[in-house]
Amino acid sequence: MSTATYCPNSPEEIREMLAAIGVGSVGELFSPIPEALRAQSFELPPGMSEFELFQRMKGLAEQNAAGVTNFIGGGFYDHHIPAVVDHLAGRSEFYTAYTPYQPECSQGTLQALYEYQTAICRLTGMEVSNASLYDGGTALAEGAMMALRVTGRNRLVVDSGVNPFYRQIIATYLANLGVEIVDLPLHNGVTNRPALASVLDDRTAAVIVQNPNFFGSLDDLTDLADEAHAKGALLVASVYPVSLGLVASPASMGVDVVTGDGQSLGNPLSFGGPSFGFIATSKKYIRNLPGRIIGETVDREGTRGFVLTLQAREQHIKRHKATSNICSNQSLCALRGLIYLASLGKEGFAELARLNYDKAEYAKGLLGAIKGVRVVNHAPTFNEFALELPKAADQVVASLLQKGLAAGVPLGAYYPGMERSLVVTVTEKRTKGEIDLLAAKLEEALWS
Amino acid sequence: MSTATYCPNSPEEIREMLAAIGVGSVGELFSPIPEALRAQSFELPPGMSEFELFQRMKGLAEQNAAGVTNFIGGGFYDHHIPAVVDHLAGRSEFYTAYTPYQPECSQGTLQALYEYQTAICRLTGMEVSNASLYDGGTALAEGAMMALRVTGRNRLVVDSGVNPFYRQIIATYLANLGVEIVDLPLHNGVTNRPALASVLDDRTAAVIVQNPNFFGSLDDLTDLADEAHAKGALLVASVYPVSLGLVASPASMGVDVVTGDGQSLGNPLSFGGPSFGFIATSKKYIRNLPGRIIGETVDREGTRGFVLTLQAREQHIKRHKATSNICSNQSLCALRGLIYLASLGKEGFAELARLNYDKAEYAKGLLGAIKGVRVVNHAPTFNEFALELPKAADQVVASLLQKGLAAGVPLGAYYPGMERSLVVTVTEKRTKGEIDLLAAKLEEALWS
Amino acid sequence: MELIYEKSVRGRRGVAPPACDVPRAADLPGNILREEKAELPEVSELDLVRHFTNLSRRNFSVDTNFYPLGSCTMKYNAKVLENCAPLFAPYHPMTALLPGGGPLAQGSLAMLHGLSGALAEITGMDEVTCQPLAGAHGEMTGIMLIAAYHRAKGNKKKYVVVPDSSHGTNPASAAMVGYEIVTVPTAPYGDMDLDAFRAAMTDEVAAVMMTCPNTLGLFNPHIREIADIAHAHDALMYYDGANLNAILGKVRPGDVGFDVIHVNLHKTFGTPHGGGGPGSGPVGVKRELVPFLPMPRVVKEADGSFAVETDNPLSIGRTANFFGNFGVMVRAFAYITMLGREGLIQVSEQAVLNANYVMSRLKPYYDLPYDTTCMHECVFSAGKQLRHGVHAIDIAKFLIDRGYHPPTVYFPLIVKEAIMIEPTETESKETLDAFIDVMIEVAKTAESDPEALHQAPLTMPISRLDETKAAREQNVCLG
Amino acid sequence: MELIYEKSVRGRRGVAPPACDVPRAADLPGNILREEKAELPEVSELDLVRHFTNLSRRNFSVDTNFYPLGSCTMKYNAKVLENCAPLFAPYHPMTALLPGGGPLAQGSLAMLHGLSGALAEITGMDEVTCQPLAGAHGEMTGIMLIAAYHRAKGNKKKYVVVPDSSHGTNPASAAMVGYEIVTVPTAPYGDMDLDAFRAAMTDEVAAVMMTCPNTLGLFNPHIREIADIAHAHDALMYYDGANLNAILGKVRPGDVGFDVIHVNLHKTFGTPHGGGGPGSGPVGVKRELVPFLPMPRVVKEADGSFAVETDNPLSIGRTANFFGNFGVMVRAFAYITMLGREGLIQVSEQAVLNANYVMSRLKPYYDLPYDTTCMHECVFSAGKQLRHGVHAIDIAKFLIDRGYHPPTVYFPLIVKEAIMIEPTETESKETLDAFIDVMIEVAKTAESDPEALHQAPLTMPISRLDETKAAREQNVCLG
């Protein structure tokens, strides 16, 4: 019954249609399917009405603990999303359209994505951006594969400061391609220069880093870029876009391929997705970019318009020779990213980054001053920092979780030997009161 | 700071504008206002950002008790609102437009309101409807005043089954117009025929009733219409629109002016508003209708289009001779009503009404069977019914409220002598489980 | 575009109601049972969505077009306000009226009390009721309060005085409360003619209704004097708050002699206009009128909690179902909270700046009947253009072709061929400049090619409509 | 229309960030401090809203137009599903991975487990991972699983076999996992040429990727036979689920010999396409491949609660940040829950009915290269029209002028001048009839006035674009 809405044709109409086709029943239309191939089971519950469905889904969502105060990041960040983002990305002409293959009736999506590409270029300082990839991890993997294509080499040096999940994704993506991956241990929580010098060679396609890294540490990548370039390798960096409101752009540090996750730009946490991956590089590498790219052109009257361009890189034309297999991307999330950036604007975005920095610095000072607690980072940090505790971090985090505080991400699982450390994240949404409460509860958990 | 968004001009632009005007400061523009008239106080707190605002408002809303199960009505009903209603009425071209004075760029609103008028006519069986009034109570008052205009008389007979709030509104509206209002006591919970016969005279402009009435009782109004018409009076009835999916139409019973509240048609409870009032009547009374009316016509090419029509009735033209002072109405809520009705459709709306009826009948049977509890209604009821308890209803309702059950509306405050009675409302949203729980808790409250 | 009814297909279903989990009850008796189902649309959810989405695209709106509709204050409504209202959607108003229900509705009651308080401070009144559902409803409520005041004092009053520049709702509202209307002409300088006013004032006058700045966008410097004259006759001063957007933090009606005021939350306080409504018209009064305020009334208890007062012997009674257009009020309260003191002052300053900018730039091209500094709006006349046979309405239609919603052109009635422009503070100089350029283009076209203006609009789904046919045929419902 | 950057005004502010309630910290060292702020737009919230609202109006979409884009299953997405996703918006995925965090994320984990279970039953697979972020991502993940399977068995494999009718992502995905592609031609009857297939099969073939029904909309009755041949070489069968909408409840790939499958939630399971994404491409596998599934994996404990398994020695590892495109999955899970068993079966029946109806009505006017009962879509060729110099693309552009989003015309590559029409089950007969009438009109116009078709579209904000100029100039970012 509930499906009546979605399959509109009435019994009479169905009869008329069958007559037009010249068959007696809908069943006949499935005659090309031999009986032997028919489904052996299809055990699903009966449908329900919209009201019952919504109650059910609400009940499900309410099985998640509400009101947990987040000091956790790990790649996804709890930022405020301006109301305009939902309202505008919620325009059904945006979210119920598909890939703009027909530009004349898709200028809305096409112009928005061109504006998105421009925003990514301006944030990162790079010359070209595509129209989005899946997420931050897959974007970094695509960046790595791009470096393999550009250099024609098959060796990668991956800094241990890169999000462990991202490193897993790179490893998974490359597992079958006979690419050598060299893990670079950290030094003082940032890229280990001497170690890099020793592993970097002329078979290396790229050095892969993250800035700020998984511990929140910021690094000046300039010398890394020089090192890499000296060996004919590229520097591929994954960045946290919000940091770019305050931190020097990857381009200014000599990065060749910049990637990152766009969740923090106006996309809800939503238990991990959807977000979007971005990738930007220099014009000379544009033909090696994966995914869709929007370009400006003119129509027959000379009016400006936008189209999918350089499609010869893509799977639907190049098939197995394509730069990537990606087809559907994360356009709507990228659109949200654009609207988010435009809503804060040049000044507001810089202020927001500063606000994240100031709040995290306040928290770092407060938490680092707790007896027995040590700030792990030597380098400056953006809105995350690592603490070493006098106790096992797992245990402390678990106990604070019971009090409604997600105090941070314990590092033991990702960095053997760091079982007493955790990474704490502070965004603009965390009030001084919440930070003070975390400090009090942490002290309590450690010493009483 | 937060206001920067809403007053866009930058300091430079403001300077340019002042120069163009030829004044030195914005202050000068206020020079027509003598110093002596300037504000003596303007003590308001400073502004805040969108994020802080939303947190504040959320906190306020959370000061209301959540999860109360509603068995209360009293004019506003807890019905499910299909998701499409918010999505479509949420189109900003609808909600950020205003009265469609310029038809060429307002066909969206105009056609929708014409469709709304048609829906109201088809629900009530009447010939003409306006484009909405404020709410159910004021619509009934407008209906009463319409009857005064039509008949040129100044006496009204008001049935006591009419929502006490609506009766107050009528009294308030007419307090200064020297109109005689005769209250008609109930007989067996419905209109008292003998009493009516005795008060109805040829000075009476209208008999005013509600169906189903405040106790949920349904009545066949046919004889009342005959009585009224025999005396040259009109029958004005306020109806609960959802009941019209199951109950004979007011037109079929001879009602002259039909009014009601549209909240139950796709408008949230929202602590009492906004909803909309509807009013429908026969074509012969159209020039006496209050408020805006949309009419069909053609453009210069003969294409169909819609316009505000018969504006000569309205205040902006007739000023003090207008049929009403109403200007802004409740268009967006009326649009929601139309979308709501169209989303359920002919069959679904009838089913929904039946569902409300069946659930209320089940509850009536169950609750009426509790020891010491008596169903007050003699007549059939729609989705509300009155119960007489062995205890003061106030006390019982208050105690069930503590358990998260809004069991009903105690009648004592509105019907002296009925301190032990309450009206219980059951909509399609109330599950059998919730009804059974109410029965159990009520019995408990009465006997343990 | 087809009507939704014309898209109906017999038996087609839309959204399904929940399944029935109780036994089917015995049918209603035949005489009250509906014989034939109402002929509502029979469409699928997709048909429905396409229909209304495409219908919406046939509107101009603030979110898509500059909308300088004079007197209506079509300012931009911040989206966060739209997100605040639904926070209160689930709450039933009756809850607060149930025995023991107050404590369960503290959030809603606090909002109502907070909004009333803020509006009282903004307008300089002693107490505010939020029950009235729109501006006109507020006017009627206000005049009822005045009538109750006079009744209580035993005053015999018969008339309400309004300037001829007043909005139609003013006399209409007063008439609905049973008063006769005395209209005072406007003096050449744009304010109410003081001598005529003096002459009109007698002890039978119940109230004087004024809009200040008036509908010409002019602030009347003699308000205090006018109020003194009125009060000398024990006539009360009513302030139509529709133009309050001009004077936030600058003037408080309560400070300058007004006794009763309504404010249009949907104008000054940034709530959307909904294609004609809902609005909200809270009414503020001075101390002497507080006892007459309608019920229910939200009061703050000694312990800081909020309660509902439901009856009061002197109250005029009730003017609406419950507490008023609550959802609209939530937006307005959030608006006031977000902007704060400085923000609200800025609103008026920028609204006045924008209006004067448009006025001074267009003055060379259009007649300006009252040539003086305006407040939040300016009123031109198409008199100059009329000499070429071009009416204000022709100019309006041409603006539509250029993507602008026309200014108000049917009002104020005292200016012939009026063009009433209210840019509001949310519009930028760039938007105003672009609009001004088009207005200048129109003025030139009126001379060079008046016919072009008579043809407009040409870019809309329909051209000009035959309004006489509509009024004659009265087709207001699909047969 | 101007770009948002072209609407920027120096110093103009948008949405304000919250006020800072902590002391300002010491600045970052100069070498890592950004020197110049990124040149993001500087617009007011109103400018922003007008810009994107008006941009949106320059799109065709399912909610505004019939959108029979073949292979993309542009069905209507019920609005209630859009309301379900935000219910999970506030939850951080890391919560479930924290020590003791599982119990705080039971709702999200239950949803993931429920969706996986439903998809396993629908496809006839033993387990499903929801991590892949789109169809192509699912393909790559699936091929990685196959590679892991072969590695574990010590199989030496080099090739992946795909029919020439396959979607570009199939060979592209296989290539990304390091396989060489062997392409098998399509036989005249529209299915993969069996003899050519047999010839292509060797022990070095790792997998055979098939879409069934294939991209011509035809169901291959020899699937089982093909699978047997593949399995005889220990090659695994991969099912591209993009066309699953045709066979819900009719055929389960797992029952007919497929070992790995991906489904496109954004196609078959009613989630919106977002102007290009996000999608979601869960992958289902048979028992032998379960050990290789990516991490994290949601498991149901004995006590009925849900937990997250984060490592497993045989796992291929991780293919995405967290659990996949969760918000998309919520919609799909709600869709499956709302429609239920009967509803899903009806989906395929009506989708197939609609496609065959369009096919039989248009057959007299367009070449039908493979003339047989189709499944959910039908593929015509503009061969007939080409004789008048009219290409499929010209037909597409003319449809735009009539308010229809064109069918797929660039694909499948094996049909020249392909016109691939997929109506989906949510469209009504009235909509199809209107579309068919226009398609017939186009066919006639192609003969009578081909030039008219070359000129189209004329009703859009722009006419046909110069794609060569775009590719040549590579202006992909505003300077």
Ligand SMILES: Cc1ncc(COP(=O)(O)O)c(C=O)c1O
């Ligand atoms: C000056 C003036 N007064 C009163 C009103 C009536 O307000 P409402 O439409 O909210 O009833 C208006 C609205 O147009 C107005 O402009």
Ligand SMILES: Cc1ncc(COP(=O)(O)O)c(C=O)c1O
């Ligand atoms: C047949 C077929 N396979 C695979 C894909 C790829 O799916 P996605 O775009 O979700 O990556 C598509 C999408 O167009 C398709 O049509």
